[in-house]
Amino acid sequence: MELKMPKKALVTGAAGFLGSHLCRRLLDEGYEVTALDNLFTGTKDNILSLFENRRFSFVLHDVTQPFWGQFDEIYNLACPASPIHYQHNPVETLKASVLGMMNMLDLALKTKARLLHTSTSEIYGDPLVHPQVETYWGNVNTIGVRSCYDEGKRCAETLAADYRREYGVDVRMVRIFNTYGPNMHPKDGRVISNFIMQALSNDDITLFGDGLQTRSFQYCDDLIEAIRRYMALPLETVDAFCAKCGLGAPVINVGNPGEYTVKQLAEEILRQMPESRSKLVYRPMPQDDPKRRKPDITLAKELLGWEPKIPLNEGLAKTIAYFRNLVAG
Ligand code: NAD
Ligand code: UDP
Secondary structure: OOOOOOOEEEEEOOOOHHHHHHHHHHHHOOOEEEEEEOOOOOOHHHOHHHHHOOOEEEEEOOOOOOOOOOOOEEEEOOOOOOHHHHOOOHHHHHHHHHHHHHHHHHHHHHHOOEEEEEEEHHHHEOOOOOOEOOOOOOEOOOOOOOHHHHHHHHHHHHHHHHHHHHHOOOEEEEEEOOEEOOOOOOOOOOHHHHHHHHHHOOOOEEEEOOOOOEEEOEEHHHHHHHHHHHHHOOHHHHHHHHHHHOOOOOEEEEOOOOEEEHHHHHHHHHHHOOOOOOOEEEEOOOOOOOOOOOEOOHHHHHHHOOOOOOOHHHHHHHHHHHHHHHHHO
C-alpha cells in the first residue's frame, strides 16, 4: 500500500485574521500546516481550536529573521494590516514587508517551494484610475504616514518579480482589497470592526471626513477560495497568463467590486443592529486616506474561474454575529 504524505504548508502571519482562516482551510484540505507569527497583531485565540489537529503546529518567530524548513507551499501574510497598527511602529512595518519577503523568497528559492504573497490594494495609493486594474502603477506618497505600509508592500512586489525573473522562484501575488469577517481583532481599528464594536457598545460611530470616501468590502471566505485556487494552478498556467497579460509578475486583484461609501456601510450595520443607540459622528480625515477604491477583477475571473459570492449584507450579518458572541463572552 502506498503511503500518501500530506503536503506541507508554511503560513506566516498565521495568528492574524486572514492567516487563521487560511490555516483552517489548509487543514481541512489535508495539509500539514506550520503557523508562524510574532503575535504583534495576531492572537493565539484565533488558532486555539486548530491545535487539536495533529497536522498543525505553531512557531513563535519574527519574519524579519531568516527561517528554515522544508515546505511545498509558503503563504506570506505576516505584516500588520490596519492603519493604526502599521503606523504604530512604521520601521518595523517596513521591515516586516521587505525583510520578511526576502526571507520567504530565499526560503522558497532554496527549497523549491511555491510562494504566495499577500499584497494589497494600498499599492495603488489614492488611485487616479477607477476601478483599479493591475496595470495601473498607482499614486503613492513616499513619505507620508501610510507610506511604511504602501511602499513596503510595493517593494515586496518588486522583490517577488525580481526573484521570479532572476532565479525562477514560483511566486504568485494577490492584491487584496478590504477584507473582513470573524477573527478580526475587536480593537483592530479597521472600519468594519470599529463600527460593529461601536454599535455593540452604543458608542458613537466615527465617520472620518465626510464619510463619502468609498471602499469595496470582501468577505474572508471569498478571498481564501481565490488564494487556494491560485496556488493549485500549475506553474505553466501561471507563466502563460503572465506572458499574455504583459504584467512583470503574476499579480491579480482579489476583492469584491461592490463599492460603498463609509457612511452607507455605517447605515447598513445600524440597520442590522436596530437595538443599538449609536449615532453617526464625524471626525477628521486621516492623512492620505484614499478617496475611492474598487477592484477590477477581470484577471482573477479569467485565471481562477472565481468571483466573490458573499454580498456585503450577508458577510456583515456573519461578522456581527461573531462580535456579539465575543462581547457576550
Ligand atoms: P492581521 O493584523 O490580523 O494579521 C497579520 C499577522 O501578521 C498578525 O498575526 C501579526 O501578529 C503577524 N505579524 C506582523 N508582523 C510580523 C512579523 N514581523 N513576524 C511575524 N508575524 C508578524 O491582518 P490581516 O488582515 O489578517 O492581514 C494579513 C495579510 O493580508 C497582511 O500582509 C496584509 O497586509 C494583507 N492584506 C489584508 C487586507 C485586509 O483587508 N484584511 C487587505 C490587503 C492586504
Ligand atoms: N474609517 C472611518 N472610521 C473608522 C475607521 C475607518 O470612517 O472608525 C474610514 C477610513 O478613513 C477609510 C475607510 O474607513 O476611509 C477604511 O478604513 P480602514 O482602516 O478599514 O482601511 P483602509 O483605509 O486601509 O482601506
